[in-house]
Amino acid sequence: MSYKIELAEGILTFTIDRPDIRNAINADVMEGLETLITKVHTLKPRFVIITAAGTQAFCSGGDLSVFHELKTEEQAYPMLKRMSDVLYGIKTLPVPVIALVNGAAVGGGCEIATACDYRLVREHAKCGFIQGTLAITSGWGGGTYLLDMLRHDHALKMLCDAKPYTADELLENGWATKIIKEDGDVADFIRSMKKILPEVHQAYKEIAIRQWQSTNLKERVEAEVSRCAKLWAEDAHHEAVDNFLSKSKK
Numbered sequence: 495m496s497y498k499i500e501l502a503e504g505i506l507t508f509t510i511d512r513p514d515i516r517n518a519i520n521a522d523v524m525e526g527l528e529t530l531i532t533k534v535h536t537l538k539p540r541f542v543i544i545t546a547a548g549t550q551a552f553c554s555g556g557d558l559s560v561f562h563e564l565k566t567e568e569q570a571y572p573m574l575k576r577m578s579d580v581l582y583g584i585k586t587l588p589v590p591v592i593a594l595v596n597g598a599a600v601g602g603g604c605e606i607a608t609a610c611d612y613r614l615v616r617e618h619a620k621c622g623f624i625q626g627t628l629a630i631t632s633g634w635g636g637g638t639y640l641l642d643m644l645r646h647d648h649a650l651k652m653l654c655d656a657k658p659y660t661a662d663e664l665l666e667n668g669w670a671t672k673i674i675k676e677d678g679d680v681a682d683f684i685r686s687m688k689k690i691l692p693e694v695h696q697a698y699k700e701i702a703i704r705q706w707q708s709t710n711l712k713e714r715v716e717a718e719v720s721r722c723a724k725l726w727a728e729d730a731h732h733e734a735v736d737n738f739l740s741k742s743k744k
């Protein structure tokens with residue numbers, strides 16, 4: 495199994511468990527995240543945490559060793575669309591969702607964390623929308639979420655820099671909610687959130703969801719997915735991925 499789902503003390507935790515490949519997303523993890531969404535609606539936990547195994551990576555994005563088989567726009571689109579639906583499902587969950595960013599979050603990994611309500615970032619973790627280095631944009635909705643979330647110049651810079659940022663830089667540009675220096679910092683954050691009634695937190699989340707619906711967030715994500723699928727089919731993308739995969743074999 496490439497993931498774990500555990501419920502303890504009202505917190506439903508999803509852990510991506512593929513540390514050897516830096517917790518890259520394959521079809522199994524996608525299915526796991528779909529299961530998580532269903533479980534949140536049935537179990538109604540107080541909080542959801544999304545994290546990953548080990549300390550090296552939160553998530554390195556799509557598993558390029560698998561997704562590199564997708565060559566055309568028509569082949570890439572269903573994978574991008576499925577994962578964008580997963581991230582939209584996570585973003586619009588009725589309870590607070592916390593990304594516990596235990597290590598590097600790049601590409602689609604950064605998109606997953608961006609879809610969450612809060613990002614608790616370990617001080618050594620570097621995170622970035624590095625998709626530009628692969629001649630594509632974000633394709634799971636994360637670019638749209640980032641542009642909604644951060645100050646416009648900060649968001650556009652982060653997308654176009656296409657490089658990992660340090661935890662301090664992420665706090666400064668508004669992406670990180672809090673830098674985690676020790677385990678107790680996570681417990682402190684949860685404790686501070688428990689000071690208000692769950693119903694109050696959920697009511698604020700309802701306000702946010704209504705706002706996203708009224709600004710056609712789903713349609714805007716769909717446009718991001720379609721555009722990325724077109725770029726995916728270009729030679730520049732396939733060459734960049736060949737390059738990444740052949741480097742790692744050396």
Ligand SMILES: CC[C@@H](C(=O)O)C(=O)SCCNC(=O)CCNC(=O)[C@H](O)C(C)(C)COP(=O)(O)OP(=O)(O)OC[C@H]1O[C@@H](n2cnc3c(N)ncnc32)[C@H](O)[C@@H]1OP(=O)(O)O
Nearest residue numbers: 515516518554555556557558559598601602632633634742
């Ligand atoms: C598909 C959707 C799209 C989106 O919409 O956003 C994407 O997500 S595009 C994918 C973007 N991801 C990448 O380009 C991968 C970038 N990876 C890295 O930059 C680094 O691996 C890391 C995450 C910063 C970690 O660095 P480090 O700790 O030094 O590990 P290695 O680089 O040595 O990796 C170990 C091992 O894992 C393999 N690996 C890493 N990421 C992926 C990946 N996304 N897909 C497939 N394989 C990956 C890497 O090749 C190494 O393999 P071996 O050499 O065989 O051990």
